[in-house]
Amino acid sequence: MMRTLFLQPPSFDGFDGGAGSRYQAKREIKSFWFPTWLAQPAALVPGSRLIDAPPAKMGMDPILEDVKNRDLVIMHTSTPSFASDVRVAQMIKDANPKIMIGMVGAKVAVQPEESMKQGGPIDFVARNEFDFTIKEIAEGKPLAEVDGITWRNAEGEIIANKDRAMIEDMDSLPFVTEVYKRDLNINDYFIGYLKHPYISIYTGRGCKSRCTFCLWPQTVGGHRYRTRSPEHVAAEIRLAKQYFPEVQEFMFDDDTFTDDLPRAEAIAREMGKLGVTWSCNAKANVPYETLKVMKENGLRLLLVGYESGNQQILHNIKKGMRVEVAKEFTKNCHKLGIKIHGTFIVGLPGETKETIQETIAFAKEINPHTLQVSLAAPYPGTALHKQATENGWLNVDAAELIDENGVQIAPLHYPHLSHTEIFESVEEFYRKFYFRGSKIASILNEMIRSPQMMKRRLREGVEFFQFLKDRHAA
Structure with missing residues (x-):
């Protein structure tokens, strides 16, 4: 077995590039998803x-020391961080x-050959779902025999192997909680x-919806919802409770x-039997x-992608x-x-000054507990990227989707x-x-009801206003 390091590389200060992220950027407040992928x-x-x-706020020095005793490094990358990640490689x-x-x-899954050409130190990229791809490579299987990769041979030629079949038995995957316990500080x-x-x-991969902007279903997960059994999920949560009794x-x-x-x-x-709070x-x-059943069994919050208040x-x-269905829900x-964290996107196809105001009014009307406002981000491999390229909406200078500080930029524009x-x-939306x-x-x-929440909200408030300041400087 090859001595293997899995690495989410250092990047911009506060940059959340984790594989679970819906988009990779510096957030309005300090936010980090677990690197589940x-x-x-x-x-x-x-x-x-x-x-x-x-x-972990880890720089390159301890990483470079670690890799001296490794045979294989697997790096997660994204469109915004790719150039930086190649330098790390x-x-x-x-x-x-x-x-x-x-x-x-997702970046290398949809642009494997281009990524290999741009990434001189990279020996291979894994396309689409890559769990067992990496397992086989770590076990020493020759790259020429591994499905689902694009790789560079001894002569420098870039070769694309056949695709890997999607995982159907999701219960065959081991618990990520074991890795969290071993390697991460939660x-x-x-x-x-x-x-x-x-x-x-x-608890599953893939999404039945066909949203044109959504990255993971169009690049890695697919549009079939492949799921773990409820018993398998419960077993992992039971283990996580044992490992991390402090989890809220x-x-x-x-x-x-x-x-x-x-x-x-x-x-x-x-989850109700286990007595846990979940979202x-x-x-x-x-x-x-269904909402009632979920609430009665520990559900606290739903993250809901409303995107826009304009039907068109x-x-x-x-x-x-x-x-109207979203309003009733x-x-x-x-x-x-049930609390709701609502997510919205400005700058989608069909957006106008009037529809932005319509969406702001919609958000105020439905009044989720909290919300997040993002800029439409046409990631390579998505239908939105194809549409934006074909229609001339995409600013080629904004292809990395973030600025030099990791803050999201507006890569799309329309004649109007x-x-x-x-x-x-975005700032107007937040303020209103x-x-x-x-x-x-x-x-x-x-905040008054919880000293812990007061401390947290004050910190987040400082971070939020700093975020707005950084956006003004962008």
Whole structure:
């Protein structure tokens, strides 16, 4: 077995490039997702180590010392961080010329040959789902015989092997919790709307929805929801409770946990038996009956991608959602006491100054507990990227989707809506939503009732205003 290091490389200060991230950028407040996509293959490779450098605030020196005793390094990369990650790979190669370096992630999955050409120190990239791909390489299987990779042979030729079949038996994957326990400090991971400390895992991969902007289903996970059994999920949460009794909340980070309603209810009942608090990603169409079962069995919060309050934009991005259904769903969540973290995107196809205001008004009307506003990001491999390229909406100078500080930029523009107008609408959205008397009162009440929450919200407030300051400087 090759001595293997799984690495989320150092990057911009506060940059959340973790494989679980919906988009890779510096957040409004300090936020780090667990590197679940790296932890999963790490769990398949005995004796491996996972280093998640950004949340650990780890620089290159200890990494370069570690790789001197490694045979294989697997780096997770992304479109925004790729150039930086290649530089890290070169530093690793300089420290250990004999080491083999592979990259994984959506960027190399959809642009394997281009990534190999741009990444001189990279020996191979893994396309699509890569867990067992990496396991086979770590076991010493010749690269020529490994499905699902694009690699460089001794003559420098770039070769694309045949695709790897998708994993059908999701229960065959070992628990990532074992890797979290072995290699990570869970207190390094923060998400503003989740309790701290938290742990996130996947209970399935893939998403039935066809949203044109969404990265993972179009590049790695696919559009079939392949799931673990409720019993398998419960067994991992039971183990996680044993390993991490301090955890306040478990997050099921599947793209859309509620894609399979009977299974969602079955897992909820298992969580109820375990007495844990949990949250998940959901589409804004979950029926009241399912919401009730989930709430009665420990559900605290739903992360919901509303994206826009304009019906035509939702049609344009193939969201498969009606505004009125989303309103009814949200009303039901409020009635049941389920908190919502709503996510919105400005700058999607069809966006105008008027639709931005319509979405802000929609957000204020449905009033999620918290929200996040992102700029439309056309990642390579997505339908949005293809559409933007074909229509001339994409600024080629903004292809990395972030600025030199890791802050998200507005790469799209339209004849009637400029980059600047889209970019500035994010701050306007936040201000109009949060700087309301009712919302301020709600936040203050939350802080008064919990000293821990007061400390946290004050820290987040400082970080948020610093984020706005950084955006002005961008």
